[in-house]
Amino acid sequence: MKIHFDSGKNHLYQATPNNVVALLDYHAGHWLIDADDGKRPNANSLQSMAAFRPSHDPKPHLKATATEAHHIWAHPGPDTIRHLEAAVRGFKLQGSDPPQSWKECEDCILTKMNKQISRRTPDTVSTRPFERIAIDLVYLVPQGEECYNGDKYALHAVCQFSKWHEISCLPNRLKTTLIPAVFNLIEKIQRQLGYKYVVIIIRSDNEKGLGRDFAAACKSIGIKIETTAENTDEQKGLQEAAGRTIMQRTRALRISSGLPKDLTNELAVAAVQLLNTTPVHSLG
Numbered sequence: 001m002k003i004h005f006d007s008g009k010n011h012l013y014q015a016t017p018n019n020v021v022a023l024l025d026y027h028a029g030h031w032l033i034d035a036d037d038g039k040r041p042n043a044n045s046l047q048s049m050a051a052f053r054p055s056h057d058p059k060p061h062l063k064a065t066a067t068e069a070h071h072i073w074a075h076p077g078p079d080t081i082r083h084l085e086a087a088v089r090g091f092k093l094q095g096s097d098p099p100q101s102w103k104e105c106e107d108c109i110l111t112k113m114n115k116q117i118s119r120r121t122p123d124t125v126s127t128r129p130f131e132r133i134a135i136d137l138v139y140l141v142p143q144g145e146e147c148y149n150g151d152k153y154a155l156h157a158v159c160q161f162s163k164w165h166e167i168s169c170l171p172n173r174l175k176t177t178l179i180p181a182v183f184n185l186i187e188k189i190q191r192q193l194g195y196k197y198v199v200i201i202i203r204s205d206n207e208k209g210l211g212r213d214f215a216a217a218c219k220s221i222g223i224k225i226e227t228t229a230e231n232t233d234e235q236k237g238l239q240e241a242a243g244r245t246i247m248q249r250t251r252a253l254r255i256s257s258g259l260p261k262d263l264t265n266e267l268a269v270a271a272v273q274l275l276n277t278t279p280v281h282s283l284g
Contacts (some may be wrong), residue, residue, distance in 0.1 A: 005024075082097065130162070131199070132199075141264055147267070152169065165275050
């Protein structure tokens with residue numbers, strides 16, 4: 001449509017300066033549009049072909065080969081790819097079955113981390129979603145670096161029962177930052193996600209920012225705190241495995257997309273969204 005902004009005369013014009021389609025008024029930091037009905041372009045003509053679709057025309061399925069799906073879902077394993085079509089609405093897997101592994105995938109090779117993590121079943125097993133969650137704080141970028149907006153850490157939570165992930169990117173690990181972030185995650189779980197269940201137990205390590213004040217605040221609303229030894233990743237089990245997976249997917253997205261490292265926080269959020277739409281073997 002070639003709509004242009006004339007900052008001198010404060011209006012929008014189409015193709016040529018004489019063809020004014022809207023007058024603009026600057027107010028409180030925003031440009032307000034007062035369009036002439038006779039000259040206003042058709043709204044549909046401003047939409048891209050991808051965005052414009054008649055309501056009676058059903059949305060086509062997303063179709064991809066096993067290798068393409070491996071890249072789209074941030075490099076999960078072949079077992080996950082085999083279950084995508086059954087678990088994800090609107091997706092069709094094309095071509096041959098996934099290979100036994102993607103040994104030659106350079107992105108996977110670059111993102112793999114080897115560390116012994118506990119897989120022992122907890123003493124108490126959850127019987128419903130979000131009865132027990134595990135939280136952990138991980139570095140988004142190497143120490144001394146930061147993301148484009150100053151974020152350096154990711155606080156993530158994972159449900160033991162459903163394996164649902166939540167994440168919040170933070171600029172520091174101070175008490176005044178961490179405690180509100182944890183309770184914001186709890187509030188999102190209990191309200192925004194629409195679950196009638198409440199969080200009963202939170203498992204975490206002895207993060208300095210989550211000290212006595214955090215324990216007292218949790219106790220006041222009936223939440224029990226379970227702790228693991230500080231700086232002992234092998235004991236964390238669920239939250240350490242979740243954090244490891246999130247950062248692997250984040251690195252895979254960054255490497256395959258070629259995006260800069262200072263967008264790691266946005267990629268981590270995208271990785272969590274992908275994890276929440278990816279089939280989980282332990283859930284069947």
